[in-house]
Amino acid sequence: MSCRLLAAASLALATLTVAQSAPVRPKITGISHLAVYTSDPAATEHYYTAVIGAAKLPDPENPKGVKYAVSATQFVEVLPLPAGSGINRLDHSAFNTENAEALRAYLSAKRWKTPAKVTKGADGSQWFAVLDPEGNTIEFVQPPVGVKVDAPNAVGHRIIHIGFLVHDRAKEDTFYRALLGFQPYWFGGMVDGKIDWVSQQVPDGHDWLEYMLTSGPSGSGIPATMSLHDLGVLDHLSIGEVSVEAAYASLKASGRLEGAKADAHTQIGKDGKGQLNLYDPDLIRLELMNFHATEKPCCSPFTAVDPAE
Numbered sequence: 001m002s003c004r005l006l007a008a009a010s011l012a013l014a015t016l017t018v019a020q021s022a023p024v025r026p027k028i029t030g031i032s033h034l035a036v037y038t039s040d041p042a043a044t045e046h047y048y049t050a051v052i053g054a055a056k057l058p059d060p061e062n063p064k065g066v067k068y069a070v071s072a073t074q075f076v077e078v079l080p081l082p083a084g085s086g087i088n089r090l091d092h093s094a095f096n097t098e099n100a101e102a103l104r105a106y107l108s109a110k111r112w113k114t115p116a117k118v119t120k121g122a123d124g125s126q127w128f129a130v131l132d133p134e135g136n137t138i139e140f141v142q143p144p145v146g147v148k149v150d151a152p153n154a155v156g157h158r159i160i161h162i163g164f165l166v167h168d169r170a171k172e173d174t175f176y177r178a179l180l181g182f183q184p185y186w187f188g189g190m191v192d193g194k195i196d197w198v199s200q201q202v203p204d205g206h207d208w209l210e211y212m213l214t215s216g217p218s219g220s221g222i223p224a225t226m227s228l229h230d231l232g233v234l235d236h237l238s239i240g241e242v243s244v245e246a247a248y249a250s251l252k253a254s255g256r257l258e259g260a261k262a263d264a265h266t267q268i269g270k271d272g273k274g275q276l277n278l279y280d281p282d283l284i285r286l287e288l289m290n291f292h293a294t295e296k297p298c299c300s301p302f303t304a305v306d307p308a309e
Contacts, residue, residue, distance in 0.1 A: 197211065
């Protein structure tokens with residue numbers, strides 16, 4: 001074999017070896033949870049158990065927290081309000097993955113700052129946390145196997161999306177789309193020609209992350225002029241419904257909305273889906289949303305498959 005052919009063969013072998021040894025991104029299958037702060041634990045417990053109907057469980061990530069679960073793999077984590085937190089009530093957002101350690105290794109290989117190892121919970125879950133390009137804490141959770149959650153009164157058993165304040169769509173896309181493989185689902189705005197919301201669907205499921213771009217001037221952090229209510233509208237979660245109208249009627253008839261902060265009626269959102277907004281005692285929004293649109297969406301067609309119950 002000539003020197004040239006030998007060199008070419010060696011290069012090909014080296015390239016193949018590198019390709020085979022490079023970590024492959026494991027599946028990111030959907031929403032795990034939203035972790036929020038409470039200034040009134042008793043009122044928050046009433047909201048998530050009596051109004052939303054979630055099951056109260058020990059928090060596998062923080063002994064000071066509480067887990068309010070709607071299913072075996074999705075929940076709201078509620079933590080004590082830290083001193084000096086101002087109007088911020090969001091601690092972190094989290095997605096489910098089939099293999100937390102493999103995803104940590106994948107991000108590390110892509111030179112994203114990660115912890116040295118995953119954390120293991122008493123319930124058998126595993127997770128790690130990173131910061132996205134705008135400094136939001138994002139967790140990736142490998143749910144425990146064989147765990148069951150009994151939440152028969154939950155207003156819904158599927159968290160279909162979460163959202164939080166975003167300043168720079170392109171900057172966030174370098175992480176969620178380019179690195180993690182999230183796919184566009186829908187975008188829209190309150191008025192023509194302005195994009196306020198951008199939905200990015202997880203790469204291996206139908207749940208999505210919503211960039212909430214109605215946050216004021218670009219930059220980082222929470223705008224100084226923003227109120228607790230307005231921030232709670234942005235930092236939110238959504239539970240899917242076959243019929244928001246039916247869910248609202250059931251909540252109202254059973255008296256579960258008495259004393260709760262909620263819209264006076266359902267509405268059709270810009271995406272053509274029925275919705276109803278409720279708010280926890282610290283004004284984090286929980287949006288009941290139909291799985292499927294009943295009217296034509298504004299601004300953008302849906303470019304991925306809708307979630308299902």
